[in-house]
Amino acid sequence: MKVCCNPLHSSRRMMWSIGIGGYFRSKFMVMGLVIVSLGALFYSVEYTNSMVMQTSFNHKSSPKKKFYANRFHLQRDHLELLGSYAGRNDTVLATDIAIVVEDIQSIVRILKNISNTKSHVTEKVVSKSISYISGYETSIPDGYINRKEDEKYFKQNWNVPEVSCRNIFDGNETELKKAEDIAKKTQNATLTESDYIKLTEDCEKFRKERGYIMSPLTYMEENFPIAFSLLLFKDVGQAERLLRAVYRPQNIYCVHVDQKSPDDVKKAVQGISSCFDNIFLTPISFDVQWGTMTVLEPELLCMKELWEKSKKWKYFINLTGQEFPLKTNYELVQILQAYDGANDIEGTIIRANNERWQNAGTPPHNITATKGSVHVTVNRDFVDYVINNPIAQDFLNWTRNVDFPDETFFTSLNHNPQLGIRGSYKGEPETDPVLKPFLTRFKNWGEGIFDWPCRGMRVRYICVFGVGDLPLLYSRPELFANKFYWNYQRFALDCMEELMYNRTRDEFLGKLTFDPTFYRNLGFVKNKIS
Numbered sequence: 273m274k275v276c277c278n279p280l281h282s283s284r285r286m287m288w289s290i291g292i293g294g295y296f297r298s299k300f301m302v303m304g305l306v307i308v309s310l311g312a313l314f315y316s317v318e319y320t321n322s323m324v325m326q327t328s329f330n331h332k333s334s335p336k337k338k339f340y341a342n343r344f345h346l347q348r349d350h351l352e353l354l355g356s357y358a359g360r361n362d363t364v365l366a367t368d369i370a371i372v373v374e375d376i377q378s379i380v381r382i383l384k385n386i387s388n389t390k391s392h393v394t395e396k397v398v399s400k401s402i403s404y405i406s407g408y409e410t411s412i413p414d415g416y417i418n419r420k421e422d423e424k425y426f427k428q429n430w431n432v433p434e435v436s437c438r439n440i441f442d443g444n445e446t447e448l449k450k451a452e453d454i455a456k457k458t459q460n461a462t463l464t465e466s467d468y469i470k471l472t473e474d475c476e477k478f479r480k481e482r483g484y485i486m487s488p489l490t491y492m493e494e495n496f497p498i499a500f501s502l503l504l505f506k507d508v509g510q511a512e513r514l515l516r517a518v519y520r521p522q523n524i525y526c527v528h529v530d531q532k533s534p535d536d537v538k539k540a541v542q543g544i545s546s547c548f549d550n551i552f553l554t555p556i557s558f559d560v561q562w563g564t565m566t567v568l569e570p571e572l573l574c575m576k577e578l579w580e581k582s583k584k585w586k587y588f589i590n591l592t593g594q595e596f597p598l599k600t601n602y603e604l605v606q607i608l609q610a611y612d613g614a615n616d617i618e619g620t621i622i623r624a625n626n627e628r629w630q631n632a633g634t635p636p637h638n639i640t641a642t643k644g645s646v647h648v649t650v651n652r653d654f655v656d657y658v659i660n661n662p663i664a665q666d667f668l669n670w671t672r673n674v675d676f677p678d679e680t681f682f683t684s685l686n687h688n689p690q691l692g693i694r695g696s697y698k699g700e701p702e703t704d705p706v707l708k709p710f711l712t713r714f715k716n717w718g719e720g721i722f723d724w725p726c727r728g729m730r731v732r733y734i735c736v737f738g739v740g741d742l743p744l745l746y747s748r749p750e751l752f753a754n755k756f757y758w759n760y761q762r763f764a765l766d767c768m769e770e771l772m773y774n775r776t777r778d779e780f781l782g783k784l785t786f787d788p789t790f791y792r793n794l795g796f797v798k799n800k801i802s
């Protein structure tokens with residue numbers, strides 16, 4: 273637990289140490305507060321407005337926040353500048369550490385004390401800080417807001433040139449028809465594997481030209497890293513667009529490239545991963561065969577690698593190259609915080625064809641097998657259980673003998689509450705639009721509760737989205753959508769990119785808010801093992 277070393281140097285590191293402080297509660301409250309106030313202190317030396325930013329990593333609402341906001345008479349503009357800890361509507365979201373800053377006088381006292389004991393913090397810096405804190409009500413000097421420099425990410429115009437995505441999302445049939453026609457007639461433009469191999473020789477240029485966001489953007493996101501696995505086989509261009517859409521420096525990404533993939537696919541992905549500290553390839557590649565254990569293996573490997581490489585991430589989400597987010601990282605973080613540890617894994621007993629389990633005999637440890645989607649959103653402890661718990665190992669061993677092990681393993685763990693896995697579901701393991709919706713993926717199977725009109729084309733039941741599906745996608749509450757083909761009605765993916773870019777920008781600028789209430793009240797969130 274280090275309270276930072278050279279605070280004048282690295283604001284990032286500073287925030288991190290504040291983060292540690294923020295996690296201590298009750299027993300360590302006092303200690304946490306001290307650390308936090310020192311953190312705030314150091315930080316405030318550099319960015320004086322930070323007194324507000326370091327509030328809290330407990331995102332549950334609290335009456336203090338209102339008090340806090342009122343006390344400093346924060347204006348909407350200030351809140352926007354202060355970023356994610358401030359609600360965009362004049363309410364400060366953050367909470368418990370507010371106590372620290374409640375009392376300006378004590379901060380001032382500590383600041384003064386520091387200037388007496390630490391030679392590198394000069395009297396001048398301290399008095400400047402104090403004046404900024406005191407003058408907080410009226411002014412925030414722009415130069416002290418480090419978020420300002422992030423505005424560069426939103427200067428570029430990523431609008432699709434040929435059509436108005438806005439009109440398409442709004443369901444304008446004329447525009448839609450136009451997009452379908454253009455897509456039919458014009459080239460499918462994308463970067464090829466060899467383009468990536470070449471481009472990634474100069475990483476800085478690559479990141480810049482491809483518009484990667486190399487900042488967490490908000491403090492809330494910085495303190496809530498997400499781990500992703502990405503399984504791909506071909507079409508690096510499309511997978512890279514997905515990666516770029518979900519990329520943030522605080523997150524972590526494990527990529528598995530199929531053993532069967534051509535060499536240039538492997539090289540291209542290697543090139544991309546070499547340009548980022550937090551994107552890595554699995555040390556071995558499996559030859560993935562549908563319906564067998566090999567579908568599960570890369571995923572387990574990724575979980576293990578992600579687990580070992582970083583202790584910070586809070587949730588794990590698995591992706592394939594043909595998916596695309598329906599939510600920005602900013603929104604994802606708020607949704608996952610609203611989940612409060614709940615896992616979102618689909619499951620059913622009723623819809624399961626039991627013969628898939630017959631070969632394997634009775635599952636060990638009294639586990640009732642369920643069938644479910646392979647897409648998961650799970651908390652860190654779930655991943656811990658999967659890779660480290662002996663019961664999970666036994667059960668995994670059992671799934672080796674079932675058909676479609678990947679559709680059995682994760683879902684069964686999540687629907688056997690007697691195992692006590694954090695975030696698993698205590699109710700009936702049946703997907704239900706109200707009680708237990710499945711929000712990890714929007715997937716249009718054309719069947720039962722997963723049936724929507726498909727304006728694209730159906731490939732093995734699943735709707736490959738066309739331009740005409742965009743209005744529906746726009747309104748969906750799910751986290752990601754499956755599936756897109758880059759070379760089928762290309763504006764479907766192009767417009768999704770534009771939309772996510774816009775939303776990220778508008779949220780950053782405080783022009784758009786996100787309300788996670790719907791997610792907080794879900795049945796699987798309320799009825800979970802905590």
Ligand SMILES: *[C@@H]1O[C@H](CO)[C@@H](O)[C@H](O)[C@H]1NC(C)=O
Pocket residue numbers: 359361362363787
């Ligand atoms: C502001 O946002 C908070 C949190 O999202 C919400 O609880 C509150 O009701 C909102 N206040 C107003 C005035 O809209």
Ligand SMILES: *[C@@H]1O[C@H](CO)[C@@H](O)[C@H](O)[C@H]1NC(C)=O
Pocket residue numbers: 381382385386389
């Ligand atoms: C000032 O710092 C010293 C040593 O760091 C500490 O013992 C003392 O309690 C501090 N005083 C105040 C008012 O914080």
Ligand SMILES: *[C@@H]1O[C@H](CO)[C@@H](O)[C@H](O)[C@H]1NC(C)=O
Pocket residue numbers: 431437438441770771774
């Ligand atoms: C994205 O933002 C740009 C610039 O404000 C706007 O022209 C465009 O219509 C927006 N696109 C969507 C899909 O909202």
Ligand SMILES: *[C@@H]1O[C@H](CO)[C@@H](O)[C@H](O)[C@H]1NC(C)=O
Pocket residue numbers: 439444445446447448450
């Ligand atoms: C629909 O899009 C067309 C262009 O494709 C535009 O001329 C028309 O004004 C749009 N209609 C509405 C209602 O926005």
Ligand SMILES: *[C@@H]1O[C@H](CO)[C@@H](O)[C@H](O)[C@H]1NC(C)=O
Pocket residue numbers: 455456457458459460759760
């Ligand atoms: C785009 O690619 C798809 C699949 O390869 C092909 O069917 C389609 O004709 C292509 N479209 C154009 C306009 O080149």
Ligand SMILES: *[C@@H]1O[C@H](CO)[C@@H](O)[C@H](O)[C@H]1NC(C)=O
Pocket residue numbers: 637638
């Ligand atoms: C298995 O579950 C049944 C019924 O829920 C219970 O009676 C039995 O004791 C359990 N067996 C073990 C080994 O946990």
Ligand SMILES: *[C@@H]1O[C@H](CO)[C@@H](O)[C@H](O)[C@H]1NC(C)=O
Pocket residue numbers: 503567568571590591592645646647648678679682
């Ligand atoms: C993630 O997705 C892949 C492919 O859809 C699937 O095979 C795998 O089992 C999934 N992983 C998890 C953890 O569910």
Ligand SMILES: *[C@@H]1O[C@H](CO)[C@@H](O)[C@H](O)[C@H]1NC(C)=O
Pocket residue numbers: 666669670673
């Ligand atoms: C895995 O299951 C097989 C039977 O299917 C059994 O022989 C073997 O001992 C089990 N291995 C472990 C590690 O439990």
